[in-house]
Amino acid sequence: MSTGPGGSDERSEFERRTQAVLDESTARLDGSVRSRLNQARHAAMAAHAERSRSPLARFFGARRLFAPAGAVAAVAVLALVLWTGRPAVQAPLGAMNADGTAAIEDLELLADNDALELASEADVEFYEWALAESDNESGAGPVGS
Amino acid sequence: MPAAVRGPGELAASDSKSRALDQFLATVERKAFKVARFALRHEDDALDAVQDAMLSLVTAYAERPCEEWKPLFYRILDNKVRDMQRRRTVRGRVMSWLPVGGGGQSDDDHEDWDPIAQAASADPAPPRRLEIDEAIGALEQAIGALPARQQQAFLMRNFEGLDVAETATAMGCSEGSVKTHYFRALQTLRAQLGDFWT
Numbered sequence: 001m002s003t004g005p006g007g008s009d010e011r012s013e014f015e016r017r018t019q020a021v022l023d024e025s026t027a028r029l030d031g032s033v034r035s036r037l038n039q040a041r042h043a044a045m046a047a048h049a050e051r052s053r054s055p056l057a058r059f060f061g062a063r064r065l066f067a068p069a070g071a072v073a074a075v076a077v078l079a080l081v082l083w084t085g086r087p088a089v090q091a092p093l094g095a096m097n098a099d100g101t102a103a104i105e106d107l108e109l110l111a112d113n114d115a116l117e118l119a120s121e122a123d124v125e126f127y128e129w130a131l132a133e134s135d136n137e138s139g140a141g142p143v144g145s
Numbered sequence: 146m147p148a149a150v151r152g153p154g155e156l157a158a159s160d161s162k163s164r165a166l167d168q169f170l171a172t173v174e175r176k177a178f179k180v181a182r183f184a185l186r187h188e189d190d191a192l193d194a195v196q197d198a199m200l201s202l203v204t205a206y207a208e209r210p211c212e213e214w215k216p217l218f219y220r221i222l223d224n225k226v227r228d229m230q231r232r233r234t235v236r237g238r239v240m241s242w243l244p245v246g247g248g249g250q251s252d253d254d255h256e257d258w259d260p261i262a263q264a265a266s267a268d269p270a271p272p273r274r275l276e277i278d279e280a281i282g283a284l285e286q287a288i289g290a291l292p293a294r295q296q297q298a299f300l301m302r303n304f305e306g307l308d309v310a311e312t313a314t315a316m317g318c319s320e321g322s323v324k325t326h327y328f329r330a331l332q333t334l335r336a337q338l339g340d341f342w343t
Contacts, residue, residue, distance in 0.1 A: 014335055015303050018284060022304045025281040026175045033188065037174040040196035045167050048203035052159050 166207055169214050170199055173305075177222055180300050183288055184226045194229055198222040216307060219315035223297065287337045291330055294318075298326035299334070 174195060181191035198221040206217050288296055294316070301312040302323070312327075313320045 012331075014331070018334065019303050021277070021280045021284050022179070022300075024277055025285065026179055028281075029175055029178070033178065033192070034175070036192050037178055037195065040192065040199055041167065041170045041174055043196065044170060044199035044203045045163065047200055048163060048166060048207055051204060052163065052207075 162207065165211055166203060166214075169211065169218075170202075173215065173218060174199070176305050177218070180219070180297075180305070181222060181226055183285070183296060183300065184293065185229055186289065190229055190233075194222060194225040197225045201225075215305070216311040216314035219301060219305065219307070220317060223315065223317070283338060284334075287334050290337070291333060294322075295326045295330035295333065298323050299330035302327050 177195045177198065178191055181194045182188060185191050185194065198218060201221045202214065202218050206214065206221075209217065288299065291299065297316055298312060301307045301315050302309075307315060309320045309323050312323045316323060316326075
């Protein structure tokens with residue numbers, strides 16, 4: 001302070017001494033008070049740091065709260081897409097319906113272990129024979145006619 | 146800050162401001178605590194008032210020029226202190242209606258009593274320290290007995306080092322009132338403390 005009580009540039013000895021004594025008493029504040037003041041300052045600065053973050057950073061900071069829920073939703077959507085969009089099981093030509101999809105009975109056959117073994121062996125000769133038989137039947141007309 | 150994304154220059158300025166703010170609070174916190182304790186006569190309440198004032202300053206006035214922080218901070222602190230005094234008055238009125246617990250030592254007082262802290266030190270304090278202790282005790286008692294506005298003017302001017310205009314901002318009054326309160330405070334303190342201080 002450079003001015004006296006009336007705005008003059010002088011300070012009395014009394015003012016100087018009282019200030020020195022008050023400064024001394026401040027320097028002697030006990031550790032617990034100093035520690036709590038320090039904590040209060042850090043809390044205030046943390047609040048300031050939070051406020052001074054850019055709006056974009058605050059937005060993404062808030063989005064982090066929703067990350068787990070978003071992950072669950074994403075997994076659910078992915079599972080749905082994979083389930084509904086999986087390629088249709090290619091059945092032998094004769095087992096296809098008119099719209100190109102496999103009949104329910106065919107799905108049951110495919111789910112059967114024996115049928116899977118047969119399919120994996122890829123008996124080409126059998127398929128050729130079955131195709132020829134099918135052509136013969138369509139060319140000869142209904143059986144017994 | 147209205148812009149959504151900040152450039153490096155703005156971030157550096159923000160960091161610099163944060164450092165300045167932290168430094169300001171570190172500089173002012175102890176004296177602010179003393180000022181609040183003189184007014185409230187209670188350590189925990191004084192700490193709460195200082196913490197609230199710090200939070201209010203950084204959340205509402207951090208963007209103001211650094212030179213304005215000190216008077217603003219003390220203005221906020223003064224408001225917090227007055228709020229606490231008002232609450233204390235209301236609480237006192239409510240408690241006076243209750244039939245028990247008004248006087249005597251509470252259980253908390255017994256728990257706070259620490260025999261080790263109360264025991265006399267084996268090391269006698271040196272005479273100089275004793276002299277300073279006495280001076281601090283006498284001055285603090287005299288300041289504590291001052292009327293609130295005089296006490297405030299004296300502490301702002303002579304302890305915190307604010308000039309008349311800053312003190313007027315901190316106290317929410319005119320510069321003329323500051324000068325009057327300060328002059329009367331000095332008169333009273335001189336009369337109470339005597340020749341030792343002059």
